[in-house]
Amino acid sequence: MDHLSNHPETAEMQETDAAHHLHPFTDTAALNEKGARIITSAKGVMLRDSDGRQVLDGMAGLWCVNIGYGRNELADVAARQMRELPYYNTFFQTSHPAVIKLAERIAQLTPGDLNRTFFSCGGSDANDTNIRLVRHYWASLGKPEKTVIISRTNAYHGSAIGSASLGGMSAMHAQGGLPIPGISHIAQPYWYADGGDLSPEEYGLVAARALEAEIERLGEANVAAFIAEPVQGAGGVIVPPSTYWPEIQRICDAHEILLIADEVITGFGRTGNWFGCQTYGIRPDIMTIAKGLSSGYQPIGGSVVSEKVAAVFAQTGGEFAHGYTYSGHPVAAAVALENLRILDEEHIVETVGADTGPYLEQRWAGLADHPLVGQARSSGMMAAIEMTPDKSARAPFETPGSIGPICRDFCIENGLVMRHVGDKMIIAPPLVISRDEIDQLIEKAVKSLDQTLAAATEQGLMKPGTR
Ligand SMILES: *Cc1c(COP(=O)(O)O)cnc(C)c1O
Numbered sequence: 001m002d003h004l005s006n007h008p009e010t011a012e013m014q015e016t017d018a019a020h021h022l023h024p025f026t027d028t029a030a031l032n033e034k035g036a037r038i039i040t041s042a043k044g045v046m047l048r049d050s051d052g053r054q055v056l057d058g059m060a061g062l063w064c065v066n067i068g069y070g071r072n073e074l075a076d077v078a079a080r081q082m083r084e085l086p087y088y089n090t091f092f093q094t095s096h097p098a099v100i101k102l103a104e105r106i107a108q109l110t111p112g113d114l115n116r117t118f119f120s121c122g123g124s125d126a127n128d129t130n131i132r133l134v135r136h137y138w139a140s141l142g143k144p145e146k147t148v149i150i151s152r153t154n155a156y157h158g159s160a161i162g163s164a165s166l167g168g169m170s171a172m173h174a175q176g177g178l179p180i181p182g183i184s185h186i187a188q189p190y191w192y193a194d195g196g197d198l199s200p201e202e203y204g205l206v207a208a209r210a211l212e213a214e215i216e217r218l219g220e221a222n223v224a225a226f227i228a229e230p231v232q233g234a235g236g237v238i239v240p241p242s243t244y245w246p247e248i249q250r251i252c253d254a255h256e257i258l259l260i261a262d263e264v265i266t267g268f269g270r271t272g273n274w275f276g277c278q279t280y281g282i283r284p285d286i287m288t289i290a291k292g293l294s295s296g297y298q299p300i301g302g303s304v305v306s307e308k309v310a311a312v313f314a315q316t317g318g319e320f321a322h323g324y325t326y327s328g329h330p331v332a333a334a335v336a337l338e339n340l341r342i343l344d345e346e347h348i349v350e351t352v353g354a355d356t357g358p359y360l361e362q363r364w365a366g367l368a369d370h371p372l373v374g375q376a377r378s379s380g381m382m383a384a385i386e387m388t389p390d391k392s393a394r395a396p397f398e399t400p401g402s403i404g405p406i407c408r409d410f411c412i413e414n415g416l417v418m419r420h421v422g423d424k425m426i427i428a429p430p431l432v433i434s435r436d437e438i439d440q441l442i443e444k445a446v447k448s449l450d451q452t453l454a455a456a457t458e459q460g461l462m463k464p465g466t467r
Contacts, residue, residue: 010038010050014038017035042069044068044070045432045433055415056437057069059419060431064291064295066430069430074338077335077337081335102334103328111274112306114305118305120302120324121324122299123157123262123289128160132322134225134258136320136322137224145221147222150215151186152188154168155167156234157288186207188232189238190238204240208248211252220257223255225286226259228262229261230276230282231265233428237428248282249283259286260284263276263288267293268343270381271379272381276379285308287303290302297339298329353380356433356435356438360438363442374386381429384421387404387452388464389463396467400423403452404422407449410447416441416444429441
């Protein structure tokens with residue numbers, strides 16, 4: 001593998017990157033000033049950069065490398081599949097063995113009667129599929145006016161025009177004229193910021209009942225579906241109060257609307273069960289999957305639909321005029337299948353549920369004792385801390401978003417990838433992280449928090465603001 005590690009010098013690569021590469025979710029001017037951090041190889045939970053530094057990847061790439069880096073089995077399967085059948089499509093009445101086996105395996109693993117998968121290349125296009133799918137579903141049943149999809153503020157459902165509209169990120173909506181018509185947003189179940197004097201359980205009910213109010217406001221006859229992440233990920237690991245999902249499920253059952261669970265992050269073990277739906281007691285009609293489906297080794301996602309939804313397509317739907325050239329790509333499908341075999345046979349999901357997840361929860365909860373931390377929360381292998389200048393008031397900083405980047409930079413210096421969302425710090429490490437590596441992660445996080453507190457105090461940033 002020597003030819004792979006024989007890179008040009010870091011500065012030279014940064015210069016070429018700046019000249020020719022437009023990066024996603026990046027301030028290009030700021031990046032080009034600084035130069036990109038260049039990751040050259042990885043193994044287990046550790047990344048190696050072009051200067052040879054080792055960094056613990058607290059984010060599993062972008063929430064996706066569930067089985068960890070460096071699993072040669074997946075490389076071998078990809079090479080074998082490329083030699084045998086590198087590509088064929090699944091349009092126009094054709095199929096191939098890899099996608100057939102993967103579709104069957106997903107049906108076995110997903111709860112309830114989620115038995116059929118429409119494949120995509122990732123989560124964004126799967127959610128775009130869902131918009132068309134639910135509207136086509138209701139039109140096929142003679143209810144073409146049921147088109148509106150209810151989502152939540154601060155949700156992340158992807159970056160294509162449809163999925164970014166489903167999402168509730170104001171910075172994304174501000175660019176390019178989003179959201180598209182026919183999408184409405186209700187509040188997120190974010191007790192820490194929005195719960196005021198209510199208990200988390202009381203606030204969970206209030207937040208859930210916003211769905212019922214919105215259905216009534218729009219008119220049930222116009223509503224196609226509600227979409228939500230079991231735990232909001234990119235929004236800052238917003239773990240819902242225990243009362244939230246049972247009440248959402250009750251409301252969906254009481255009304256004629258479809259429930260879409262976006263499990264792109266929570267699927268494939270992240271919360272300690274195979275799916276977040278199992279952790280939170282959700283019975284979706286459609287489930288969005290991607291990321292952990294292949295542990296990020298290949299781009300693949302999908303919409304898994306229940307028998308109720310599939311039946312309409314089988315009976316009255318006619319042709320669903322929708323598909324991607326790479327829907328069910330053979331190499332991606334074969335790699336995903338191998339990833340699911342490893343997750344299953346190595347009991348990786350069970351280990352998160354019974355051992356390393358509870359261990360992370362306990363160690364992470366200890367961070368709440370730090371003077372800079374207002375709350376520490378987690379669900380399996382995803383977790384967040386809220387940084388605050390005033391713990392008892394759960395106060396934001398006078399200048400919101402001023403502290404998160406400082407902490408993020410200290411983390412990197414200390415050899416840890418921890419992401420900031422405003423002034424929240426979040427992690428979602430590979431599911432294979434060991435207890436010993438969790439200890440290392442916590443140690444680096446504490447050191448970074450100490451340095452952040454010192455820097456913020458020195459710069460006069462520890463002033464509370466108002467929400
Ligand atoms: C990442 C993500 C998506 C988008 O997936 P892509 O593969 O980046 O298109 C959608 N939904 C959720 C919940 C995500 O976290």
